[in-house]
Amino acid sequence: MSGASRDSIQLVIPSEPGRIADADEFLETTLRSHGVPEAVVSDMAIAATELVNNAIVHGNKRDATKTVSLTLQFTEKDVVIRVVDQGDGFDPDKVPDPLAQENLLREVGRGIFIARSLMDDVRYERDPGGGMAVIVRKSLNPT
């Protein structure tokens, strides 16, 4: 992450697939209120909904008693999104390659790949509070 931290805003939702739209609305509203360019807003919305969906479905196994947090942090140069679930974690390197010919017609399995493609940086870590954290970063001035 580059530049000094300016602002940090968080949304916490229960692990219900119907709440993905809430996460998207929160994200897009917050990004626009900070003057983020539309091209960046849509890329971040796509990536964030992938991560929130994964957190709900794979991380928390749709257990509505578990939560997913979505934190946006703004710096001078970029936006960072941190999505944290309360699950047991996963190995991102073990996700099948969605571009492999045998996987092209699979209905699932592209979320992380798309997030990696749209964001400038994607990393994973165990959250200090337990659960898996996925952190993505996008420059506010894409080249």
Added chain:
Amino acid sequence: MKLSFHEKNGVVVLEPRGKIMGGPDATVLHDKLHDLIAEKKLKVVVNLSDVDWMNSTGLGILISGLTTLRNNQGDLKLASVTDKIQSLLTITKLVTVFEAYDSVDEAITSFGTAARA
């Protein structure tokens, strides 16, 4: 996401609007595609002109419809794909899977000559 549809020359045109991002909203499109297959309406065009963006859930729904239709000797074709969605189709190599046309009319006409239809 909101969904409307109409039929022209024996081809069903589905017109989703908004974002296709998962959750109960997106099941409307999935369910409609599979209802059409149950009704033996096997020529389908999805007009994407009013879809702001979609994520992998939306792509998965389109793939599900495509494969099920083709398995039933039908097909699903895309029309008026926006730049944002075209970019997703390109990076996921799904451009090699879907037939896409600049307009709904072109997509409908293509069923008249395509062997699969």
